[in-house]
Amino acid sequence: MTKLAVIGAGVMGETVFSGLLRAGWAPDDITVTARRPERRTDLAERYGVRTADNATAAAEAEIVVIAVKPADITGVLDEIAPVITPATLVASLAAGVTTDLIEARLPAGVPVVRAMPNTPAQVDQGMAAVSGGRHADAAQIDLVAGLLTATGRVTVLPEKYQDAVTAISGGGPAYLFLVVESMIEAGVHLGLPRQTASELVVQTIYGSATLLKESGDHPAVLRERVTSPAGTTAAALRVLEDHKLRAAFLGAMEAARDRGGQLAEAARANSRPAPEDRHS
Ligand SMILES: NC(=O)C1=CN([C@@H]2O[C@H](COP(=O)(O)OP(=O)(O)OC[C@H]3O[C@@H](n4cnc5c(N)ncnc54)[C@H](OP(=O)(O)O)[C@@H]3O)[C@@H](O)[C@H]2O)C=CC1
Numbered sequence: 208m209t210k211l212a213v214i215g216a217g218v219m220g221e222t223v224f225s226g227l228l229r230a231g232w233a234p235d236d237i238t239v240t241a242r243r244p245e246r247r248t249d250l251a252e253r254y255g256v257r258t259a260d261n262a263t264a265a266a267e268a269e270i271v272v273i274a275v276k277p278a279d280i281t282g283v284l285d286e287i288a289p290v291i292t293p294a295t296l297v298a299s300l301a302a303g304v305t306t307d308l309i310e311a312r313l314p315a316g317v318p319v320v321r322a323m324p325n326t327p328a329q330v331d332q333g334m335a336a337v338s339g340g341r342h343a344d345a346a347q348i349d350l351v352a353g354l355l356t357a358t359g360r361v362t363v364l365p366e367k368y369q370d371a372v373t374a375i376s377g378g379g380p381a382y383l384f385l386v387v388e389s390m391i392e393a394g395v396h397l398g399l400p401r402q403t404a405s406e407l408v409v410q411t412i413y414g415s416a417t418l419l420k421e422s423g424d425h426p427a428v429l430r431e432r433v434t435s436p437a438g439t440t441a442a443a444l445r446v447l448e449d450h451k452l453r454a455a456f457l458g459a460m461e462a463a464r465d466r467g468g469q470l471a472e473a474a475r476a477n478s479r480p481a482p483e484d485r486h487s
């Protein structure tokens with residue numbers, strides 16, 4: 208079986224390798240790393256996977272998945288570069304970080320695939336996009352796509368779309384969780400018990416997502432079916448339009464896309480950007 212290393216098994220690294228274990232991978236074929244020893248111990252105990260330092264994990268692996276934060280990636284690449292050869296397939300999950308940046312810090316000819324998964328992969332409902340760098344062939348791109356298919360849907364796209372993908376599906380769960388939070392708080396404000404408000408909202412978002420996916424209907428059509436003329440939903444939608452909800456989403460996704468470019472620049476300079484850079 209293929210040997211996999213996950214360098215930086217935090218939220219997303221754990222999401223990816225735990226999905227592979229659910230899909231039948233043997234724990235012995237997966238080595239994970241993390242900065243803190245207690246994190247490595249915790250993962251080894253819970254999943255039975257191997258742990259090692261970054262260079263040892265990378266040296267023994269056929270596929271190396273890099274799942275550290277963008278600001279940490281150049282340090283990791285410099286650490287593993289001496290043990291990586293063009294026979295190793297390197298996949299990066301780091302937002303914004305381009306394959307050419309990664310290729311430049313590894314030996315010549317190493318195949319690199321950039322991937323952007325999301326956290327619903329924890330329940331096998333992920334959405335991921337993968338893009339090959341200059342040395343990755345179709346089979347290698349498919350190999351990484353196959354890893355992520357274990358936990359959801361995967362699309363193969365040119366790398367120029369990756370910052371937009373990151374803004375839409377990478378961060379998408381966070382925007383939707385914020386909507387859920389806001390609706391629960393609104394329900395409490397309207398006098399519903401918190402648990403009732405939570406049940407109403409969670410099942411409504413789950414049912415709406417299922418309806419959207421299973422019907423194949425355009426969301427505007429589904430929205431119109433809920434909205435009676437001069438009714439209660441129309442009253443609510445009017446308020447959301449007054450608050451420029453669509454413009455807010457557009458601006459938010461543009462900010463996320465642009466942040467990807469800033470994270471890449473910071474990774475290139477090997478420094479962490481100030482979170483408020485774009486407002487200064
Ligand atoms: N969270 C998400 O929804 C998504 C994240 N991503 C991308 O995935 C990457 C990881 O994000 P996320 O999982 O949220 O972040 P986390 O902080 O949860 O995970 C990062 C992990 O990297 C480890 N780490 C940091 N430096 C090193 C190092 N030098 N050597 C080994 N391990 C190291 C950390 O170890 P320790 O725990 O010990 O500190 C931590 O476990 C990012 O690049 C992000 O852009 C992509 C899609 C979605």
Ligand SMILES: O=C(O)[C@@H]1CCC=N1
Pocket residue numbers: 302373377378
């Ligand atoms: O917020 C981030 O930068 C990462 C990338 C997509 C989701 N989380």
